[in-house]
Amino acid sequence: MAIVNTELKNAPLPSIKRLPIYLNMLRLMQVKGRPVVSCTHIADDLHLDPTQVRKDLAITGIIGRPKVGYQVPELIQSIEAFLGWKKANEAFLVGVGNLGSALLGYEGFAHLGLKIIAAFDSHPEKAGKTIHGREVFPLEQLPSLASRMHVHIGVLTVPASAAQSAADVLIGSGIRAIWNFTATRLDAPPDTIVENVELASSLAVLSSKLEATMKNKKKS
Amino acid sequence: MAIVNTELKNAPLPSIKRLPIYLNMLRLMQVKGRPVVSCTHIADDLHLDPTQVRKDLAITGIIGRPKVGYQVPELIQSIEAFLGWKKANEAFLVGVGNLGSALLGYEGFAHLGLKIIAAFDSHPEKAGKTIHGREVFPLEQLPSLASRMHVHIGVLTVPASAAQSAADVLIGSGIRAIWNFTATRLDAPPDTIVENVELASSLAVLSSKLEATMKNKKKS
DNA sequence: GGCTTATTGGTATTTTTTTATCGAGAATGA
DNA sequence: TCATTCTCGATAAAAAAATACCAATAAGCC
Ligand SMILES: NC(=O)c1ccc[n+]([C@@H]2O[C@H](COP(=O)([O-])OP(=O)(O)OC[C@H]3O[C@@H](n4cnc5c(N)ncnc54)[C@H](O)[C@@H]3O)[C@@H](O)[C@H]2O)c1
Ligand SMILES: NC(=O)c1ccc[n+]([C@@H]2O[C@H](COP(=O)([O-])OP(=O)(O)OC[C@H]3O[C@@H](n4cnc5c(N)ncnc54)[C@H](O)[C@@H]3O)[C@@H](O)[C@H]2O)c1
Numbered sequence: 001m002a003i004v005n006t007e008l009k010n011a012p013l014p015s016i017k018r019l020p021i022y023l024n025m026l027r028l029m030q031v032k033g034r035p036v037v038s039c040t041h042i043a044d045d046l047h048l049d050p051t052q053v054r055k056d057l058a059i060t061g062i063i064g065r066p067k068v069g070y071q072v073p074e075l076i077q078s079i080e081a082f083l084g085w086k087k088a089n090e091a092f093l094v095g096v097g098n099l100g101s102a103l104l105g106y107e108g109f110a111h112l113g114l115k116i117i118a119a120f121d122s123h124p125e126k127a128g129k130t131i132h133g134r135e136v137f138p139l140e141q142l143p144s145l146a147s148r149m150h151v152h153i154g155v156l157t158v159p160a161s162a163a164q165s166a167a168d169v170l171i172g173s174g175i176r177a178i179w180n181f182t183a184t185r186l187d188a189p190p191d192t193i194v195e196n197v198e199l200a201s202s203l204a205v206l207s208s209k210l211e212a213t214m215k216n217k218k219k220s
Numbered sequence: 221m222a223i224v225n226t227e228l229k230n231a232p233l234p235s236i237k238r239l240p241i242y243l244n245m246l247r248l249m250q251v252k253g254r255p256v257v258s259c260t261h262i263a264d265d266l267h268l269d270p271t272q273v274r275k276d277l278a279i280t281g282i283i284g285r286p287k288v289g290y291q292v293p294e295l296i297q298s299i300e301a302f303l304g305w306k307k308a309n310e311a312f313l314v315g316v317g318n319l320g321s322a323l324l325g326y327e328g329f330a331h332l333g334l335k336i337i338a339a340f341d342s343h344p345e346k347a348g349k350t351i352h353g354r355e356v357f358p359l360e361q362l363p364s365l366a367s368r369m370h371v372h373i374g375v376l377t378v379p380a381s382a383a384q385s386a387a388d389v390l391i392g393s394g395i396r397a398i399w400n401f402t403a404t405r406l407d408a409p410p411d412t413i414v415e416n417v418e419l420a421s422s423l424a425v426l427s428s429k430l431e432a433t434m435k436n437k438k439k440s
Numbered sequence: 441g442g443c444t445t446a447t448t449g450g451t452a453t454t455t456t457t458t459t460a461t462c463g464a465g466a467a468t469g470a
Numbered sequence: 471t472c473a474t475t476c477t478c479g480a481t482a483a484a485a486a487a488a489t490a491c492c493a494a495t496a497a498g499c500c
Contacts, residue, residue, distance in 0.1 A: 011428075012486070012487065012488095013425065013486095014486095014487070014488090015487090016421075016424055016425055016428050017418065017421035017422075017424060017425060018421070019424055020418070020420035020421055020423070020424045021405070021418065021420070021421070023420075024403050024420070025405075038446080038447060038448090039447075039448080040446080040447075045405075046405055047405075049488070049489065049490095050447090051488080051489060051490075051491095052487090052488065052489075054447090054448070054449075055449095055487095055488085058448095058449075058450095063448085063449090064447075064448055064449085065447080065448075065495085065496070065497095066446075066447045066448045066449085066494075066495045066496050066497085067445080067446050067447050067448080067495070067496045067497045067498085068446090068447075068448090068496075068497075069446095069447070069448085070448095082428065082431075083424050083427050083428050083431065084427045084428065084430060084431030084434070085427065089427060089430070098321070098322040098325040098326060099322045099326070101318070101322065102318040102319045102321065102322035105318040106318060106319070108403070112420050112423050112424075112427075113423075113427050114423060114427075152430065153426070153430070176430060176433070177426050177427075177429070177430045179422070179423065179426055183244050183328070185241070185245075185265075185266055185267075191433075193426060193429045193430055193433070195422055195423075195425055195426035195429075196422075197419065197422050198237065198240070198241070199417065200240035200241070200243075200244070200332050201236075201237035201238070201240055201241070202237075202399070202415055202416075202417050203240070203332050203333075203334060203399065203415070204236055204237060204239055204240045204303050204332075205233065205236055205237060205415055206373070206397050206399055206413060206415035207303050207304045207305060207309060207332075207333050207334075207397075208231070208236050208302065208303050208304060209397070209413045209415075210304060210309070210372065210373070210396060210397045210413055211302075211303065211304030213396070213411075213413070214304070232456070232457065232458095234456095234457070234458090235457090258476085258477060258478090259477075259478080260476085260477075269458070269459060269460095270477090271458080271459060271460075271461095272457090272458065272459075274477090274478070274479075275457095275458090275479095278478095278479080283478090283479090284477075284478055284479085285465085285466070285467095285477080285478075286464075286465045286466050286467090286476075286477045286478045286479085287465070287466045287467050287468090287475080287476050287477050287478080288466075288467075288476090288477075288478090289476095289477070289478085290478095
């Protein structure tokens with residue numbers, strides 16, 4: 001009956017996806033020195049429904065005060081804790097090409113609980129280099145390094161043709177979760193977490209909307 | 221306000237997001253020379269529900285044959301037409317940094333109905349260069365080039381601090397749709413399409429799952 | 441101190457999306 | 471030819487998510 005379903009119960013996926021958006025906004029507020037915030041305010045700012053915001057925040061276990069709202073720092077902590085972003089999870093990146101290099105150069109991951117500590121590539125010319133401060137190793141060294149360093153996350157940015165085999169290496173090395181930037185749907189055992197970054201899906205939403213408005217324009 | 225739009229536009233967003241995933245798979249099938257495919261087969265391959273696949277495909281207007289399925293080339297065409305991917309939509313990219321450069325170097329966009337024809341950057345050192353075959357112009361030249369070339373899509377990859385002002389330039393230049401890679405929620409008029417690429421959301425799903433399994437492990 | 445108002449947190453309702461069911465059509469092989 | 475089997479397409483049911491509602495509560499104001 002009570003509120004206590006928080007910990008292991010499966011929260012709605014759409015809610016989880018909104019949490020980092022709140023988090024980003026809350027951090028900006030914290031910088032500005034705002035001590036408290038209400039759902040109404042958050043909702044106004046992000047053009048969402050206040051009730052939805054309240055329900056989303058509730059899954060992290062935060063409790064607010066009527067007429068006041070939530071303490072900003074406390075709310076930030078609560079979201080971070082729920083997502084496992086309090087300490088940065090260490091990760092390996094596989095495939096140091098266009099995208100892989102860009103991700104290695106992105107400082108924002110520090111705020112998203114991710115720390116890429118090393119990179120791997122099968123190309124002899126890439127291995128041995130240092131890109132954005134991270135050493136690039138030959139792929140063969142991944143298994144031993146992964147077990148030695150207790151890394152649980154793999155970021156996959158190889159070409160589609162190499163995606164499954166590279167994923168197999170990650171899985172064989174005891175990696176728990178793969179952040180998959182390739183268009184390939186990976187085969188993986190059920191206890192391995194695979195999260196696909198579907199850039200194409202995002203673009204599909206954009207272009208189907210664009211297509212619809214264009215068609216509309218023509219008609220009227 | 222055109223009422224005509226409603227019948228065209230009410231496809232479920234989750235369905236639209238799955239379409240490019242089908243498309244990718246169908247193209248692989250076409251390469252292999254497979255002439256027809258059934259929902260059952262697609263569903264098996266992608267670990268989805270066959271009924272869901274059928275409904276998704278139905279929104280593109282395709283009609284299949286019982287006992288046979290769909291003609292692969294016809295189905296590809298149907299999805300492409302629905303998404304507006306039959307001809308590549310021309311786009312400008314703003315912010316030629318880590319991510320912007322990676323996107324410029326990505327050849328896969330040709331299959332996603334996108335063709336980035338030029339790039340813009342406010343940094344004097346970047347303007348004038350050519351990156352992956354695309355010329356980089358100073359941001360000031362964007363408005364005149366956009367109207368001259370009838371470009372409708374802007375890809376936004378500037379730092380968060382510059383996101384809104386760069387978006388304003390795009391909007392002021394008659395751009396219809398912004399593919400926003402920054403974490404900033406942009407203010408835009410209602411007739412401008414803004415599609416946010418929420419990398420953080422994707423990572424949040426991954427890490428909350430990882431966090432949950434870790435907690436589980438500890439308990440047992 | 442009592443009144444008013446903003447806001448939480450729980451419940452209820454509506455809407456959206458997913459999943460199940462079933463009749464009919466079409467290929468296959470007996 | 472005809473039964474069999476697979477698959478589509480439509481409809482119905484279930485599940486998930488978004489939205490509406492309201493009592494309780496705390497802050498600010500008169
Ligand atoms: N570049 C982008 O903007 C972009 C956008 C969306 C999706 N993607 C996807 O990301 C992936 C990488 O794209 P990219 O543009 O960076 O490609 P890329 O060719 O620039 O880089 C791929 C890298 O992977 C390395 N590699 C190849 N096989 C490997 C293996 N078996 N093990 C380890 N490393 C291996 C290559 O040496 C190369 O350095 C692709 O699957 C692509 O579809 C890229
Ligand atoms: N790099 C990544 O992997 C990554 C991942 C997720 C999100 N992002 C987001 O993408 C954006 C860009 O990231 P990045 O790593 O490429 O940053 P970056 O600093 O490497 O590149 C930003 C580029 O934008 C240019 N720029 C700055 N202000 C501008 C303006 N007003 N008009 C035009 N150009 C301007 C800069 O000169 C620079 O070339 C950021 O908002 C970041 O949050 C990046």
